[in-house]
Amino acid sequence: MENYTIIPFMTVLGILFVAGGMIGSWILSYSSPDNEHKNLVYECGELTIGQTHVRFKVGYYIFALIFMIFDVETLFLFPCVRIYNDVANGLIAGLSISTVMVELVVFFVILAFGLLYAWRKGVLKWS
């Protein structure tokens, strides 16, 4: 149970940390009336041009999602690569190199099909 005592401790600490920050800033700050600069979107950095609440084109998200395909691919490949040597040396019971290869190919095919599907459906045309 000793491991669990840290949980309430951390909880109290977390609350104190947040509350302390808020209380500290409330004590230390002084309030100033609203002015032009204070009401800008960013108090620092570039000024925005036009409305900040714009709607992004839906194609943007689709592109982002398709980009995700390759991201996920890399993520999945990494553990495969990690165990590849062990499998090849027969250190992992029940797995053979060919199984791993087939799994990888299946994975690629499904992902590639997703890309193909998007392509055929005309998603990749930015118009």
Add this chain to the structure above:
Amino acid sequence: METFFTTNSWVILLMPFLVFLVNGLFLGKRSWRAAAYFAVACMSVAFFFAIKIAIGFFSHVHEHSYIKGWEIEWLRFASADILGFDLVANVGMLLDPISIMMLVVVTAISVLVNIYSIGYMKEDPSAGRFFSLLSLFSFSMLGLVSSTNIFQMFVFWELVGASSYLLIGFWYHKPSAVSASKKAFIVTRFADAFFLAGIIAVSYFTQTFDFIELNKLATVETLNRYAFLGFGTVNVLTVGTLLIFAGGWGKSAMFPLHIWLPDAMEGPTPVSSIIHSATMVVAGIYLTARLFPLFSHSPLTMDVVAYVGAFTALFAAVIAVTQNDIKRILAFSTLSQLGYMLFSLGVSKMVVEEGGAINSLGYSASMFHVFTHAAFKCMLFLIAGQVIHVVHSNNIWDMGGLRKKMPFTYVSCLIACLAIGGIWPFAGFWSKDEIILASLQGGHTVIFAIGLFVGGLTAFYMFRLFFVTFHGESRKELHHVHEDPFMTFPIVVLAIPSAVGGYFAKDLFHHAFVPNMPLHIHELSHPHWLPWVATSMGLSGIILAYFFFGRNKFTQASSIAKAMGPLHTVIENKFYFDEFYLFMTHKVAFRFVAAPIKWFDRKIVDGVMNLTGFLLHAGGAIVRFLQTGQVQMYLSVMILGLLYFCYRVF
């Protein structure tokens, strides 16, 4: 013994069921003629199978042999690994002498009645439905007689009742037909309730439904004890067998449950012919015979069987003398003959000498009479239908003088009347003689006397019908009198077994139809005077009928009727049984039982029900109210569920 035909005996059941489906769903609406020919063809196949089985079986019959054509497990009420014993209802076909005999009889009569109906129903707009229902009946009856166990038999028993209900009420636009069908259904259903109770009681103690098992001596020993059965401590064997017999009591229309059978004549005549004379009504006899070894160990049951049968035989014959409706005369004559078959089973238990040994003659004579009666009574009904078709009236006094116009029918009717009257050498003589002999051998003197007397009475009322219908002068203008070939053919075919069937079949019945149990083995007396006395009783009945009705002068008859006065009226009104039942149900039962129950039902039961309904509806409204459509709400309710789990688990 196992042949192609026994292992494929399911064909006999399949054929009528197929006809029922095909005609009911497809053919019946399109062309009733196609439906009829299809029915005849399929039933002929079934008949062929039945005949083949019969030939195979009887050509080398051993004592007490039987075959289970096929059998599969159907319902497992209890299994050994849970309750410690097995109680399984199977479906199958049991082929033994009596069931094979019934298979042959039912399929043969089905074929003939189907052919006959082609002529009889040709002007009916719903003939297609008729052929479909008729096949449903054949299917149920065949299933009933070939059941391997009492549960299967009960299922088919109810199916028979239902199809009989549908066929009696076939002309449902006639109020009398509807009420007759209801009456038949309710009365037989009333009896079936006892039957079911009997099945439950017996199977509870024996843990089996199978007929072969039930008929074993060990079963009798299991059942022969005292136990508490609902209303008191009683002998299970006696009460169980009586309850089961009650089912047959209703189905075979024994006194006092006979009231439905005469009314059932409202159905089309082919229906009366197949159901209410030849096949369905012998179901009760068949049930008694099927469980005969079991029944015979209860003296009380056997006495009930014998005396109920004998009394009905006499009672119905007396009523038949006074009736004027041709189908009703035949209906009462059927009742009387069923009484013969039943008491024949009952008198197998001998009262003299050995005191309770079983004389196999009674059993075989009963089955023999089932067989011969099926032929001549079916034929008589077909003749009645033929005559009614021509005269358009059921009253025999509207007929008369049909001898010249319908020669085939006339000769056939003479044969049938001689057969039922028990005149040597026609079929009825052989079977009835054996029945009377069995009651004499058994020492049942009263029953023996009744049997002899009713024999004479039977000949009298049958020949009364015969003379009034066919002799004398016609009392009604008749046009287009002709004999339809479809209708005449089955009548002529049935004339053959009615005439000579008894002589040729008697040895077979004697040897093969023996109950499977220890029997009385000594040679019993066979008095030579008995056939002479029986025949002379019949002949004197005929002569008396000729004297009263054969000479086209009915003065003596009416003067006697007048002299009998009130007695004649009472008998003519069937001893006022229907009125009695009506009084009991409408006046007594409705007023003193139904009315208080109605009050209780309306005020108390309905009140509680309404309250429950109100509460449930309120609950429904609450559930609807909580379903606000707000996700916040849904999620917070889910948290409640989580808290519940936490509470239960920790």
Add this chain to the structure above:
Amino acid sequence: MLTFVTPDMLLPILALLVLSIDLFIESKNKTAILFDTAAAGVLLIIVLLFNLPHDQEFYYLTNYKVDGLRLLFKEIFAISLFFTILLGKGYARKNGNWRGILKYDSEFIALLIFCAFGMFCVVSAQELITLFIGLELATIPMYFLTAYYKKDQSSLEGAMKYIIMGSLTSALVLLGYSFWYGAVGCLRYEAILSFVQTNPDNPMFLAGAIFVFAAVCFKLAMVPFHMWAPDVYQAAPTPVTAFLSVASKSTAIAFVITLLYGPLAPIRHVFTYPLGILACITMTVGNLGAMRQYELRRFMAYSSIAQAGYIMLALVGNGKMAVPSIIYYLFIYLATNFCLFFIISVIGQKRPEEFASLRGLAKQSPALAGILVLCLFSLAGIPPLAGFTGKFMLFASAAEGGFYGLVIFAALNSTVSLYYYLLLIKEAYINKPEEDLESLEITFTQSFSIAILTLAVVILGLIPWFSSIITKIVG
């Protein structure tokens, strides 16, 4: 040995095939081609599943198990997928439904198939990651499918609620798994099992289990996790509703059974009784809710909530009969529910899917009305229909454990349910339609499916060996 997983492998291939047909084939009746291909493919998979030996165990790559129990569940999923596709075919054609044409057919079918693949993974998984991926794969497509009528505001609203609540459950499951992982240190079932055997009352593990069971209850729409069901069932296209009510529910039940009779077996008794209590509350709320509905899909939602209650009650018994009785009932429930949805789809062609649209059905199509009565009686558990036998076995299973009180309560509930099922029959037979009705059109697919399902509803209850086969496989 790969034959054991061939059906599973064929599923994604079939989905890809359907999508490729859409991509590469131009045809006037592409819709019919797509649905027919998919149906044929699923039929092949069903046949393959039935042909596999049900009395052997097989492990694919050590974490994907195939045995009799799992095959039975897969058969349930595949059959419901098959009928969903057939049901969907009616909705994808012109004038197929009052709510409009179901567009994007290939995606519709592919999503359904992926869903079924996820369900296959759920039953076969032998470790938590596969289980979780399967569960998500079975759930996420349902969100899209619920919102398939894009233009319909209420449809979107229902789907939105589904996503929000579904995400919460996914989070709960993950939270539960992380607790388990924290306690056990391994994700594999056998490791969990040996951990539970040695530490049956580890609080961290039990806390994780609570979250997992909460998620299961959500998927099963058990009270109080049921609130999403009526809204979602109403929002979704009818084929999706049917799939949700049968396959999705079966998945949750498979999930519970594989856990309770697998890694959690030593602490099963901790959860079965609370689940039984919840089951009783569930059937009550479902029955009460169904009484005051006028919309058929919403009505079916409450009806299936109540049915889930009956099914879960069987788990209380904890005995030999529990699993066989549940699987037996699922088969029956599948046949009955799909049959009802097919009838709804026929009625819904020119009228909204409401109670009032049933009026005059007995006149217009006596056969359809008769089948409706059969199905409703089967759901209400009237002998000798399949529903009676099934419910009887469920209750017998609970009685086996000695929970007679719960059984009596459930039997009373079942009586209440008869009331609202009769309401439908009353609409079909007694209430007169207000105006003249347009004639009903029944396509071949619909009549074929209804015929088969009706046969199943009648026959499954009458053939006793069906249940004994299941008992033999599972017990």
